[in-house]
Structures are given as structure tokens and as C-alpha cells.
Amino acid sequence: MKFIVSRTRVPLWSKEKPCDEAVEEELTPLDYRMVPSIEEAKKKIWFKEWWEGGVNHREENGMIVCEKKQKEKNWVVEINTLEDLIKFQEKYGEIMILDSPPYKEVKKEIRILRAK
Amino acid sequence: MSEKKNPVATEAEVTTFSQTWLSSLLEFLSGTKAFYFLVGLSALVVLLAAMFGVNAMHIGFRHAYGVYREIPWGLLISGYVFFVVTSTGLCIVSSIGHVFGVKSFIPIAKRSVYLSVVTIVAGFMVIFFDVENPFRLPIWNTLSPNFTSNIWWMGTLYGAYLFFMTLEFILLLLEKHRYAMLSGLLGLISGVAAHSNLGAVFGMLHGREFWYGPYMPIYFIASAAASGCTAIIFFTYLGYKITGERMDRAMEMSLQAVGKIWALFLAVLMFFTTWKLITGLAGGEGKVLAIKELLAGKYALNFWLFEVGFGLLIPFFLLLLSGFRNLNQMFAASVFAFIGIFFMRVDLVVVGQIVSHFFEYKVTDFPVLLKYSPSIYEIMVVVGATAFCIMAFLIGEKVFKGHKTEIH
Amino acid sequence: MFRGIKEWLLSLKNEGVEQVPDETKREFLKIGLIITGVFAGGSLFSVVSKVAEGLASPEELHKGYPYKPHYSMVFKLDRCIDCELCMEACRKTNHVPDYGWRTMILRRHDETALDQKTLFMPILCNHCNNPPCVRACPTKATYKDKKTGIVRMAYYKCLGCKTCMVACPYNARYFNEEKHAVDKCDFCWESRLSKGMTITACAEACPAGVRIFGDLSDPGSEVYQLVHQLAKPVWVLKPETGARPNVFYTIS
Numbered sequence: 001m002k003f004i005v006s007r008t009r010v011p012l013w014s015k016e017k018p019c020d021e022a023v024e025e026e027l028t029p030l031d032y033r034m035v036p037s038i039e040e041a042k043k044k045i046w047f048k049e050w051w052e053g054g055v056n057h058r059e060e061n062g063m064i065v066c067e068k069k070q071k072e073k074n075w076v077v078e079i080n081t082l083e084d085l086i087k088f089q090e091k092y093g094e095i096m097i098l099d100s101p102p103y104k105e106v107k108k109e110i111r112i113l114r115a116k
Numbered sequence: 117m118s119e120k121k122n123p124v125a126t127e128a129e130v131t132t133f134s135q136t137w138l139s140s141l142l143e144f145l146s147g148t149k150a151f152y153f154l155v156g157l158s159a160l161v162v163l164l165a166a167m168f169g170v171n172a173m174h175i176g177f178r179h180a181y182g183v184y185r186e187i188p189w190g191l192l193i194s195g196y197v198f199f200v201v202t203s204t205g206l207c208i209v210s211s212i213g214h215v216f217g218v219k220s221f222i223p224i225a226k227r228s229v230y231l232s233v234v235t236i237v238a239g240f241m242v243i244f245f246d247v248e249n250p251f252r253l254p255i256w257n258t259l260s261p262n263f264t265s266n267i268w269w270m271g272t273l274y275g276a277y278l279f280f281m282t283l284e285f286i287l288l289l290l291e292k293h294r295y296a297m298l299s300g301l302l303g304l305i306s307g308v309a310a311h312s313n314l315g316a317v318f319g320m321l322h323g324r325e326f327w328y329g330p331y332m333p334i335y336f337i338a339s340a341a342a343s344g345c346t347a348i349i350f351f352t353y354l355g356y357k358i359t360g361e362r363m364d365r366a367m368e369m370s371l372q373a374v375g376k377i378w379a380l381f382l383a384v385l386m387f388f389t390t391w392k393l394i395t396g397l398a399g400g401e402g403k404v405l406a407i408k409e410l411l412a413g414k415y416a417l418n419f420w421l422f423e424v425g426f427g428l429l430i431p432f433f434l435l436l437l438s439g440f441r442n443l444n445q446m447f448a449a450s451v452f453a454f455i456g457i458f459f460m461r462v463d464l465v466v467v468g469q470i471v472s473h474f475f476e477y478k479v480t481d482f483p484v485l486l487k488y489s490p491s492i493y494e495i496m497v498v499v500g501a502t503a504f505c506i507m508a509f510l511i512g513e514k515v516f517k518g519h520k521t522e523i524h
Numbered sequence: 525m526f527r528g529i530k531e532w533l534l535s536l537k538n539e540g541v542e543q544v545p546d547e548t549k550r551e552f553l554k555i556g557l558i559i560t561g562v563f564a565g566g567s568l569f570s571v572v573s574k575v576a577e578g579l580a581s582p583e584e585l586h587k588g589y590p591y592k593p594h595y596s597m598v599f600k601l602d603r604c605i606d607c608e609l610c611m612e613a614c615r616k617t618n619h620v621p622d623y624g625w626r627t628m629i630l631r632r633h634d635e636t637a638l639d640q641k642t643l644f645m646p647i648l649c650n651h652c653n654n655p656p657c658v659r660a661c662p663t664k665a666t667y668k669d670k671k672t673g674i675v676r677m678a679y680y681k682c683l684g685c686k687t688c689m690v691a692c693p694y695n696a697r698y699f700n701e702e703k704h705a706v707d708k709c710d711f712c713w714e715s716r717l718s719k720g721m722t723i724t725a726c727a728e729a730c731p732a733g734v735r736i737f738g739d740l741s742d743p744g745s746e747v748y749q750l751v752h753q754l755a756k757p758v759w760v761l762k763p764e765t766g767a768r769p770n771v772f773y774t775i776s
């Protein structure tokens with residue numbers, strides 16, 4: 001399973017990776033809008049942008065969603081077993097597991113509490 | 117959890133979120149027609165206000181405004197203070213993320229920086245119509261600076277602040293995050309310095325008991341932090357209503373953190389206000405008169421209902437009620453707080469001047485307590501600046517597509 | 525020993541005020557009021573400390589006054605009859621518009637006063653040694669004249685931010701639309717003193733000799749003699765602000 005990996009303090013002055021295992025990957029952001037149907041979205045101010053900025057438009061859970069064409073780069077780690085996760089935690093100290101910002105490829109985010 | 121389900125909120129949560137009365141009330145904001153109607157309307161109000169302002173300049177402020185010799189500062193100075201407090205507050209609170217790099221504050225950064233530029237510009241618009249010779253300002257501020265004057269420091273530092281914050285916003289748009297951070301740091305320093313100087317403009321007038329002392333600069337900074345949280349919650353919430361986007365977990369956590377800071381600073385302000393009153397009542401006669409007027413006189417409604425009720429208590433209890441989770445309640449708190457904060461500024465500026473200069477000599481030429489009521493011109497200038505903020509906010513949401521920040 | 529004192533204390537008899545004639549009582553009360561300053565209209569100190577407060581620091585007082593000439597005005601308050609000739613003269617001399625004033629006569633009224641119920645109190649800019657307005661002005665449009673100590677205006681620099689008006693404890697400033705600047709009393713510097721005259725228009729116009737204008741640093745001047753004496757109270761308005769005004773009040 002892939003996780004986005006981040007730290008609680010963003011090292012704005014360096015472009016170092018948040019952890020050794022991290023690899024930079026292009027992810028596809030999902031663009032959710034709080035409208036029940038695409039038909040209704042046509043009346044909205046953002047519709048054109050949303051429609052043209054993404055592909056695979058669909059209705060989902062009372063919302064509409066599409067995959068943005070503009071990819072976003074993010075640091076990602078792949079951890080597949082609980083043992084690996086524990087190992088990761090032991091290496092980097094306390095971690096939080098959060099819901100990541102909505103991406104097609106990744107659903108969860110690991111945040112390392114310790115500053116680099 | 118199945119793959120199909122959205123990863124953040126359950127279906128039930130989403131429905132409750134979108135079906136609360138507040139949300140449905142605000143839903144129209146994202147409709148194309150309603151949006152452009154609002155932009156047009158606010159532009160119209162700005163234009164109208166500018167006409168009022170220019171007309172006031174033409175006929176002379178003495179005729180147009182409600183201020184006079186004994187009360188030279190009125191609604192416009194209050195409005196100016198209101199906007200620059202909001203601006204500095206937006207900068208202070210959001211700097212936790214975009215200057216100091218705390219990840220959980222980063223989602224609110226871009227919108228906050230943009231709005232801090234917008235609100236400081238609104239403040240300058242108000243002061244433009246308050247100062248009698250605004251065109252002399254850039255000339256003599258540079259050629260003949262008075263370093264003992266807080267007004268000079270305030271004006272100059274706010275100039276620097278506007279520059280750095282604008283630069284920071286541009287750098288954020290260009291994704292040059294390191295330079296943006298540096299610019300943001302300089303903006304934060306000049307903003308805090310400028311703002312404490314604004315407090316000192318009042319606090320260092322040794323002829324004015326009501327304001328005099330080190331309280332004002334400290335109060336102004338605490339007040340700015342509270343106003344900043346108010347503005348962040350208010351505008352972020354509305355921003356999401358306009359773009360119709362689903363708030364992701366990171367943004368929600370950001371707002372929750374802002375809410376907690378807000379509650380803290382509301383408590384600080386309550387503490388400050390309480391002690392301001394208690395020490396004031398034990399002070400000199402002039403100060404006692406002013407405080408009594410605030411507590412039980414003509415300004416009692418302003419004070420108790422708007423300043424204490426709307427500005428402090430209602431938002432505080434709404435925040436506690438929301439458990440820092442229910443964004444609708446937090447938004448409602450910010451609406452109350454915004455109204456309250458404006459009255460706070462009016463009370464601060466006007467009540468400091470209402471006690472007549474020579475009241476202790478039993479002078480019959482002036483009443484002990486002077487009266488001030490703003491004219492339509494003054495009201496329109498402040499309304500215009502507010503409309504400018506609304507317009508700039510709406511356009512900002514459209515042009516900058518919901519102010520997404522991408523810092524990893 | 526203590527017993528002796530106690531017995532003496534107990535043996536003391538109340539003399540009472542019943543036998544004192546009314547006239548004496550009233551006089552006594554009046555003296556008391558003068559001493560406490562209630563009568564004179566504000567807090568009152570010994571003249572020496574008053575002068576020390578009104579001017580710069582006491583050391584400076586011994587060395588001399590900070591300005592030469594150190595222009596000052598002393599009001600003999602009880603002489604003012606509110607004829608307003610001073611105000612009239614000021615308007616004409618300094619082109620003061622009808623909506624503003626540089627000097628004014630305040631009417632003090634107290635029904636509980638034992639003698640006269642009304643007293644007139646002329647006011648103008650106090651040309652303070654520690655002027656709140658000068659400190660507050662962002663552009664040095666108002667400044668303390670280095671030679672004379674007069675608080676003057678450079679009208680062309682004035683932004684009209686009105687901070688000086690808020691800062692002034694004496695309500696001595698107003699915005700002059702014709703000049704596009706804040707205007708105030710300058711002891712007639714521009715209209716008279718700089719042209720060789722030695723007295724302000726208001727002092728010249730006063731028929732009752734209320735306004736005494738002169739150089740406080742000159743021991744021969746009348747203002748010096750009025751301030752440097754102990755017999756009559758001399759006071760300034762609002763000493764608590766720490767502005768150290770150069771306008772004094774006394775009675776004749």
C-alpha cells in the first residue's frame with residue numbers, strides 16, 4: 001500500500017526527501033465537488049474549469065468527482081505489511097496516519113512527528 | 117471501507133454537512149449568476165462609496181463627516197483599525213504555516229496571504245478618505261520623518277508590510293516557496309511592528325487617560341490574532357462554498373487548529389477587557405467617566421451586546437459547542453465575531469475622546485461627555501471598503517481557483 | 525508618663541465652632557480652598573514646585589530656561605470679564621476662520637461656590653516643553669521652535685491626520701480648511717513677533733490686563749515676577765499629563 005509521507009515541520013529551506021525510503025511520484029488529484037449531479041454543476045461558477053481540468057467525470061456518494069489532468073508531485077513510500085510499518089515507525093519515531101488529500105493512487109498519509 | 121467510498125468522510129457525514137441550513141443558505145454563492153451578481157453588486161457599492169468619498173473631499177471633511185475639533189477621530193479611524201487589525205491577524209496566524217513551516221497550518225496559507233493584502237488595501241482606502249491631505253503623505257513621510265511619532269512608524273512599516281505580503285503572494289503563485297517564506301517572515305516582522313505601533317498611536321498619547329499606557333500595543337496584537345482567526349475561518353468556509361469543493365482532511369484539521377488558537381485569544385481578550393475595566397474604574401476621574409459611559413451610558417449597547425456578546429462570549433461558546441469540529445458552528449461564530457470586532461474598534465477609538473478636555477473645571481462651554489455620530493459619508497466609505505474586500509475575495513476565489521497551496 | 529498624657533488628652537475640651545462668627549468661618553474656609561486649590565480650579569502646589577513642573581527639570585531651572593527668549597503667558601484669572609476682545613483681536617490678526625479658534629474664554633460655573641458662581645478662564649496653546657502634539661506628528665509639521673520654544677506649524681507639511689488634535693490635552697488645535705492644515709496659536713509669531721513686535725495681539729487687546737506676555741527667562745519681565753513669587757498661587761492646567769506647559773494662571 002502506498003502512503004504519502006510528510007513531516008509536521010516543512011523544511012522550506014531544503015528539498016530533501018522527508019525520509020530515506022521516499023520516492024517522488026506523480027499523483028492524480030481527485031477533484032470532489034459538493035454537488036449531487038453533473039447536471040446541477042453546470043450552473044456553477046467553477047463548472048468549466050472543473051470539466052476541462054479533469055477526466056473521467058462521475059457522480060459518487062452524492063458528490064461529483066473527476067481526475068485532474070494536472071498531476072501533482074508528492075513523496076510516497078510503499079509499505080505493505082504491518083511489520084514494515086512498525087519498522088518504519090521505529091526508524092523515524094512517532095508517526096501519524098492520516099487521510100491524505102484525495103488522490104487516485106493514494107488514500108493515506110504518514111506524517112512523521114519528529115522534525116528533520 | 118470499500119474503494120468506491122470517498123476516503124475522508126462517510127456518506128452520512130457528507131449529507132449532514134451539506135444539508136445543514138447554513139450550507140443550503142450559502143449554496144447559491146457558487147451559482148454562476150449569483151456569483152457574478154455579487155461581484156457586480158460589490159463593485160457598484162465600491163464605486164458609490166468612492167463617489168461619496170470624493171464628494172466629501174470636495175466639499176470638505178468638516179462639512180461631510182461627523183468628526184469635529186473635540187472628536188477628530190471617528191468611524192473612519194475605527195474602520196481603518198478594523199481592516200488593518202484583520203490584515204495583521206491573518207498574517208500572524210497563517211505565518212505559523214507559511215513562515216514557520218508547520219504542516220498542519222499550510223492549507224490556509226495562500227488564502228490568508230491574499231486576504232491580508234486585500235484587507236490592508238481596504239484599510240489604506242479608508243485612511244485615504246480620512247486624512248485631509250493624502251497626497252502629501254508619501255512626500256513628507258519620506259522627506260521629513262519624525263522618528264518619535266508612532267504614526268510615522270505605523271505608516272512606514274505598513275507600507276513595507278504591504279510590499280512584503282504582496283511579494284510573498286506572488287512568490288507563492290510562482291511556487292518559489294523558499295523566497296516566499298523569507299518574504300513572509302519580513303512581512304510578519306513589519307506587520308507586528310506596524311501593528312504594535314498602531315496600538316502605541318493610542319497608548320502613547322499622554323494627554324488621553326483612556327488610552328495611555330503599555331496596554332494598547334499588547335492588546336492590539338492579541339486582538340489581531342483573534343481577528344485573524346475569525347477572518348481565516350470566515351473566508352475559508354465561504355471559499356469552499358464558492359468552489360463547491362469538498363474540504364479535505366488537511367484543511368479541516370487546519371481550521372480546527374485555527375479555532376483552538378482563536379478560543380485561546382478570545383479568552384485572552386476577555387481577560388484583557390475585564391482588567392481594562394477594573395483598572396479604569398480605579399483610575400483618574402476622566403477615565404472613570406469614559407468607562408462608566410461604556411458600561412452604563414450611551415455606549416452600553418455597543419459594549420455589552422456587540423463587543424462583549426457578539427465579539428467575545430457568543431463566538432467563544434459557539435466554539436466550545438462546536439468542539440472545534442463542527443465547521444458550521446465555527447463559521448457562525450466568525451460571523452458574530454466580525455460584527456462584534458467592528459464595534460470593538462468603534463468603542464476603542466470614540467470612547468477615548470468623549471470626555472471633554474476641561475470637564476474638571478466645571479466648564480459650561482462643553483458638556484462633560486461629548487457626542488459623536490457618524491455621517492452618511494463616513495458610513496459609506498467604510499461600507500465601500502467592506503464591499504471592496506468582498507469583491508476582491510470573490511474574484512480571488514475564481515481567479516486563484518480556491519487558493520490551493522502545494523508545499524510538500 | 526503615658527498616664528499623664530492620657531489624662532491630659534481626656535481633659536481637653538471641645539472648643540466648638542459655635543462661638544466663631546460666620547464671617548471668620550467663611551474667610552477660613554476660603555483660605556483652605558485656596559490652599560487646597562479647589563478654589564483656584566485644580567490641583568495646586570507650592571510655587572517653586574509648580575515652576576519646576578511647568579518648565580523643564582529642576583536642574584534646568586537652576587541653569588536657566590531652555591529657550592531664549594522663553595516666551596510665556598500668565599493669566600490673572602480673576603480679572604477676566606469675558607469681553608472677548610482678545611478673541612476678536614486674534615481672529616483679525618491671524619485670520620482665524622469663524623469655525624475655529626486659537627484662543628477662547630471658558631466659562632466656569634459652580635452653584636456650590638461660596639462667593640462668585642462664575643469665573644472666566646481664557647485658554648490657548650500652552651506651548652508645552654514636552655508637547656504631546658509634537659511627539660505625535662508624523663512629518664514634523666508641528667515643531668518646537670528651537671530658539672523661542674513656541675510650538676509652531678509648517679503648514680505645507682501637514683497631512684491632516686489629526687493626531688496632534690487628539691494628542692493635545694488643551695484642545696488648542698483645529699483644522700483650517702483655507703490653509704489645508706491644522707492651525708493653532710503661535711503666540712502671534714508669524715503675524716507680530718517675527719516683525720519686531722513684542723506682545724501678542726490678544727495681550728495687547730485685553731482691557732483688563734488679564735494676559736501678561738513676555739520672556740520667562742528675563743528676570744526683569746513681568747511674567748518672571750508673577751511666576752517667581754510665593755505670596756500668590758500660580759498654577760498650570762492639567763499638570764498630570766506631564767506636558768509642562770508655559771502658560772500659567774494666577775490671581776491678581
